[in-house]
Amino acid sequence: MKLFQPEEVIVENGSGTSPIYRNLRRNLPNVPFRFVDEVARRNGDRSSIVDRFGAAKRKLYLAKHKGEFFKKCPGSDGQVCCNYFVINFASNCPMDCSYCYLQEYLADNSDLTVFSNVCDLIDEADRVLKKHRNMFFRVGTGEITDSLALEPLTGMVGELMPYFVEQPNVLLELKTKSDCVDSLLDFDPKGRVVVAWSMNPQRVIDWDEADTASFSERLNAARRCQAAGYRLGFHFDPMIEYPGWEKDYQAMIEEVFATIDWKGLSWLSLGVLRNTPGLKRAMRERFPRTQLLTGEQVLCPDGKLRYFQPLRVEMYRKMVGWIRRAAPTVKIYLCMESKEVWQQVFGYAPACEKELGNEMAPGAESAWL
Amino acid sequence: MSEQEIRDYSTAKGFHPQTLERWLSWQPDDAGALARLAFALKVSENHLRDLMDWLEEISLREGQSIHAILTSKAIDDSATDPRLGRADRLKRIKEQIRRLRFPRLAEAEDTIRAKIQELKLHPEIRVSVPPGLEGGQLRVEFAAASHAELKQLATKLTEAMDKASMPEIFNLLAGHSSK
Numbered sequence: 001m002k003l004f005q006p007e008e009v010i011v012e013n014g015s016g017t018s019p020i021y022r023n024l025r026r027n028l029p030n031v032p033f034r035f036v037d038e039v040a041r042r043n044g045d046r047s048s049i050v051d052r053f054g055a056a057k058r059k060l061y062l063a064k065h066k067g068e069f070f071k072k073c074p075g076s077d078g079q080v081c082c083n084y085f086v087i088n089f090a091s092n093c094p095m096d097c098s099y100c101y102l103q104e105y106l107a108d109n110s111d112l113t114v115f116s117n118v119c120d121l122i123d124e125a126d127r128v129l130k131k132h133r134n135m136f137f138r139v140g141t142g143e144i145t146d147s148l149a150l151e152p153l154t155g156m157v158g159e160l161m162p163y164f165v166e167q168p169n170v171l172l173e174l175k176t177k178s179d180c181v182d183s184l185l186d187f188d189p190k191g192r193v194v195v196a197w198s199m200n201p202q203r204v205i206d207w208d209e210a211d212t213a214s215f216s217e218r219l220n221a222a223r224r225c226q227a228a229g230y231r232l233g234f235h236f237d238p239m240i241e242y243p244g245w246e247k248d249y250q251a252m253i254e255e256v257f258a259t260i261d262w263k264g265l266s267w268l269s270l271g272v273l274r275n276t277p278g279l280k281r282a283m284r285e286r287f288p289r290t291q292l293l294t295g296e297q298v299l300c301p302d303g304k305l306r307y308f309q310p311l312r313v314e315m316y317r318k319m320v321g322w323i324r325r326a327a328p329t330v331k332i333y334l335c336m337e338s339k340e341v342w343q344q345v346f347g348y349a350p351a352c353e354k355e356l357g358n359e360m361a362p363g364a365e366s367a368w369l
Numbered sequence: 370m371s372e373q374e375i376r377d378y379s380t381a382k383g384f385h386p387q388t389l390e391r392w393l394s395w396q397p398d399d400a401g402a403l404a405r406l407a408f409a410l411k412v413s414e415n416h417l418r419d420l421m422d423w424l425e426e427i428s429l430r431e432g433q434s435i436h437a438i439l440t441s442k443a444i445d446d447s448a449t450d451p452r453l454g455r456a457d458r459l460k461r462i463k464e465q466i467r468r469l470r471f472p473r474l475a476e477a478e479d480t481i482r483a484k485i486q487e488l489k490l491h492p493e494i495r496v497s498v499p500p501g502l503e504g505g506q507l508r509v510e511f512a513a514a515s516h517a518e519l520k521q522l523a524t525k526l527t528e529a530m531d532k533a534s535m536p537e538i539f540n541l542l543a544g545h546s547s548k
Contacts, residue, residue: 289429291430293425293426294427294430296470296472298502298503300503308473308474308477308501309501309542310502310505310543310544311473311474311477311544312544313505313544317544338504340504341505344505344544
């Protein structure tokens with residue numbers, strides 16, 4: 001995978017004392033840095049740049065995050081929720097997947113920004129985790145950015161890990177499409193960190209996941225993390241339906257389980273391609289030739305387009321069958337799906353989000369095995 | 370159809386500038402084919418946008434021009450069918466284009482519809498599936514004006530449940546192909 005190199009780093013005044021600034025300076029010796037009083041928010045700016053979202057990925061901003069870092073994952077209306085929490089240490093992503101929901105979600109605020117106030121992030125997480133020691137938290141950092149793609153530049157995860165590995169009631173999930181794991185290998189994760197990959201067959205990566213690591217690079221990075229003592233996760237999401245998808249996905253799963261010891265997996269998730277009418281408009285503008293626009297998707301009650309239900313249930317069932325053949329008791333969940341779909345796939349649906357969240361805790365039994 | 374005619378039609382109908390821009394960005398043959406249809410059937414903006422979405426996506430998937438899709442015999446026959454009024458012609462053409470856009474969904478809907486027919490239900494019992502088959506549930510509706518009528522309908526429904534078609538419908542809704 002080609003490492004991301006921004007054209008310029010723009011630093012908000014006050015962020016120059018951050019450890020992230022120090023790391024960026026060290027790791028980007030040939031990139032110009034510019035200080036500004038305040039990183040301007042360009043809400044509603046419909047400037048003349050044709051591909052403003054694409055252009056926003058070429059510069060890197062370093063600024064203080066002024067809101068909350070620690071949030072409940074919003075999930076999707078009416079769908080089974082997995083009780084996930086998110087920490088956003090950056091906004092936007094240097095990769096450029098054609099289906100990425102950030103094209104719509106961050107349309108008005110798409111600057112690729114890393115947040116400099118790591119201490120505030122840790123303080124906030126500490127308040128929540130200490131106050132609720134009887135609760136178990138699955139926390140991810142990959143909601144509005146890739147957890148690891150910027151790691152060789154920012155060293156952000158390296159700054160967070162020493163805190164999170166000492167917390168008894170948390171699993172920190174680092175979700176990525178990169179192979180940027182070198183800096184993780186020196187840490188002892190103490191069973192508190194799950195490194196997870198979003199996986200698709202190489203054909204889909206070539207078509208629709210620009211600037212990401214190849215399938216082999218992701219799998220090799222996963223193997224290295226497992227050897228270093230990390231628990232792993234895989235997200236087969238978004239699954240793409242196309243002529244011959246079964247052959248590609250089955251081969252992918254076989255290769256994953258031929259490389260990885262499945263007993264070291266924390267969870268697997270499945271989810272089909274989802275978009276909204278607004279995201280489709282963005283995709284049409286930025287990726288007019290992507291075949292993802294042509295799938296047989298229908299509008300679901302939560303406002304998202306998905307492959308029509310019998311088709312996607314059949315896809316899930318096949319995937320579960322291939323996974324179970326290799327990993328009979330691995331925890332599998334569906335991302336953003338209704339109870340009806342859970343029932344049709346597993347013959348079971350979690351009664352509530354707490355139930356599903358708790359079943360993801362280390363050592364917990366899954367009711368849907 | 371000239372670009373100016375398309376502009377005039379869009380202005381007369383009060384279309385959003387983005388809709389017009391998109392229409393004019395098509396190849397002239399494609400834009401003209403849609404214009405002939407839109408002008409003849411007085412297509413409103415919402416219908417036009419649906420048609421544009423579907424036509425672009427069929428064209429992308431099948432590698433066929435929009436002009437070729439719109440001038441196919443089936444579409445042309447519907448567009449010129451003298452037995453149909455303007456609204457019915459538009460409805461039929463939209464359905465034909467929807468079926469081209471969603472061929473497997475249309476096939477699944479047809480198969481389920483045929484299975485429902487096989488149940489030979491009492492005319493008072495209405496069985497339907499949700500739009501796009503989303504939700505996976507079968508909706509059964511009937512109304513009775515008396516205890517005797519309700520009993521009769523319930524008996525008919527119970528008889529229908531014993532037919533092979535009934536579990537087959539649920540299997541199709543749950544993604545078990547009938548093939």
